Amino acid sequence: MAEPVEWRADGTPFSPRFQDRYRSEDGGLAQAREVFVAGCGLPQAWRGAARWCVLETGFGLGLNFLATWKAWRDDPDRPATLHYVATEAWPADADDVRRNAQVDPGFDDLGRQLADAWWGLDAGTHRLSLDGGRVLLTLLVGDSAEALRGLGRWADSVYLDGFSPDRNPDMWRAETLRAVARCCRPGARLSTWTVARTVRDGLTAAGFSVRKVEGVPPKRHNLQAELVHLPARHVALPDRAPGRCVVAGAGLAGAAAARSLALRGWRATVFDPANSPASGASGVPAGLFAPHVSADDAVLSRLSRAGVRSLCATADELLERSVDWDISGVTQIREGQLPVFHRQAGWMRPAALVRAMLATPGVTVRYGEALDLAAIEAETLVIIATGHASGLQLGYGLTLQPVAGQVSYGPTDDAPAVDGPWNGHGHFLPRVPDHSGANFWLTGASFERDSAAVVVPDGELETHRAGNRQRLAELLPLLEPALPTMFTAASDWRGVRGTSPDRLPIVGPWPDDTSRVWACTALGARGITMAVLCAEILAARLHGEPMPVDAGLVKAVGTKRIVRRIARKTGNA
Structure with a gap:
């Protein structure tokens, strides 16, 4: 279930869990651009690099990510690939992510792409490929210290964000800061809006050289740091x-x-x-x-x-x-169980x-x-x-091991109407467009272990076609009366997989x-x-x-x- 977000009358998103704002009432853009992006020396720092990796603790609704993505897009000397890795224990709903992007008209396209990719975010690692695969957002859903453990050294820039230390102390504890340091390349730059003494001490102990800088209102000071001492058990990739x-x-x-x-x-x-x-x-x-x-x-x-x-x-x-x-959805049949509908699936x-x-x-x-x-x-x-x-x-x-497989297919006009693809012991696609503008159904496939034969005798071809017909009858009994007509007009295709x-x-x-x-x-x-x-x-x-x-x-x-x-x-x- 998505994390609930309250939207205040002034347009500010608020977290009921942490009793804190996701961003300041002025829209949060100044903090995103000045504290985090510019605070890590971007975009100048990434120029000349083949790729750049940003790490953020506390993705929230994605404002820092959108600001970084926009800066990357606007820079003609940008690296070919932008990696952005973020931890987030409580992902919000896609609609809240989309609404938050409306803080700036320049984020319209970016916010739409992000919200469209924002699904299925249960605990674990999720890669969201954006901007034609050149911007790669990796969301680590779970506790930050745990999620960052053992990932190796790749971060060039670090944004320490999240709700305030007094509201969300786990995000700022020493263990989390050590985990962040273990993900950094030597010389990685870090920025954050808080100057809390516990955070400064934790960063110093983790190997960062820390300094206060002039803050972005309403903060008097912000914090910037650079990794100068490699942590123990540092893994070089x-x-x-x-x-x-x-x-x-x-x-x-x-x-x-x-x-x-x-x-x-x-x-x-x-x-x-x-x-x-x-x-x-x-x-x-x-x-x-x-x-x-x-x-x-x-x-x-x-x-x-x-x-x-x-x-x-x-x-x-x-x-x-x-x-x-198409993402048509697929209905999965499992023996002895109720059918399962996979929404993010298709043909x-x-x-x-x-x-x-x-x-x-x-x-x-x-x-x-x-x-x-x-x-x-x-x-x-x-x-x-x-x-x-x-x-x-x-x-x-x-x-x-070569495993030959044979599918059977024919004109959709010969098949009864079926709602979407089905999968189980065999599969059935009821309506796939061909290059002529017509549609065909497809079913299969045979599973012939230790066979690399693409061309087989007619008798063997007919045997595997009959197997496809039998599996389809078992998968969708409602089709059984139509199968003789369907398979009379059917063709076959064979290929070989390797396992x-x-x-x-x-x-x-x-x-x-x-x-x-x-x-x-x-x-x-x-x-x-x-x-x-x-x-x-x-x-x-x-x-x-x-x-x-x-x-x-x-x-x-x-x-x-x-x-x-x-x-x-x-x-x-």
Whole structure:
């Protein structure tokens, strides 16, 4: 449930929980711009940097973020990527975030983007991709000290905000300030409106050099600081400068990786032996994206929720709603349980997304050419994203299981009206537009383990089509009378997915951290949902950026767990 906000007669938002204003009655813009943005030396400080990372404790309704985003937009010498990481224990409603942005007409577009992305903010890490993926807001929902633990060193600027120390003391306690310091690069600048002695002492103890400065009314003084002493257990993350890279595979994984790197200033060349994009499993006529649901909220469930968020932001930027994709909602059938409706879910034509991502400036594609790793210069970064074939290119004993899948589809006129997509043991899309302006239904898919066969005998094709028909009858019994007519006019499409031994994606350097070869593969049957997220995890690891998901999920999809599994299997552990 969203945190309630009271709006006073003077237009000031007020927190009933903390009995304090979110911002001053003058609108709070002067504090946002002078205390925080200018107080950290911005925009001058970020000029010449490839990327910039701001950390804020206490996101509130987002005024400091909007001021920083606007300053970034207005600066022709801005870095390619702006990261903004903020803690917030009690997220407000999207309508309150939108209303707060009305404090300045210059925030209209920014406030709309922020409010549109403001959904599903339960406890944990949430990446909101804005401004075409160049502004990345990472919300850490929960206690600040806990949320910042173990994140590594990436912050260039720090805004200490939040309700006053006497109303919200946990936000300002020494443990929180030490956690902030552990996230900072050497020399990171910090600003805040409070000059409370406990805050000054806590910052000094955490390694900051602290000074009072002239305040912004109604405050007489504000506080500025610089990290001069690195805290104990300081984790230094790698930070690779953008350059040239090559990507093997022009499917969802390869296109997403190329786009994520190009947005950060890389020049990416994508190789694919086919003559067109999405020639493999990514070429399915249409597919679903929806979160996985489990009673224990397992790794796959948390990854899929983050994946849906990343996918929707990218699709909204690059594709046309109701033509290439839509957030239609998906009804999930689980055996022995009531149906669940996923509001933030829908359908997509994945090849359209692949083409759009490959059109990102900085990305070139060489069709009809397989990547020859031996011919690539030694200093060039290599990304392997070729699905079930990735094991052959990555080597070191990696074997990915090929899983063939067959879908059936036909004209919607032959099918009874069904309200939205359904998912369960198989799935059904009742109405997907094709390039001619007509619509088709689609159902499937078969799950043929250890099969890499795209072309099969007619008899086998018919067998899998019959399996799709049976699964659809079980998923939606109301369709059963229409199935003979539907499947008489149906066509079939086959592709092959690649899965890892634990059915999770594989993302990271291969086979160790010193390698120039990185993997973004094994997305299995959830390529639509996972590709954009996995590409962002890869880019964040490569550059030492804040992660789009929590550290446990990054580790769960990392390459080390696969390398250890191979070592145990071969007796080299």
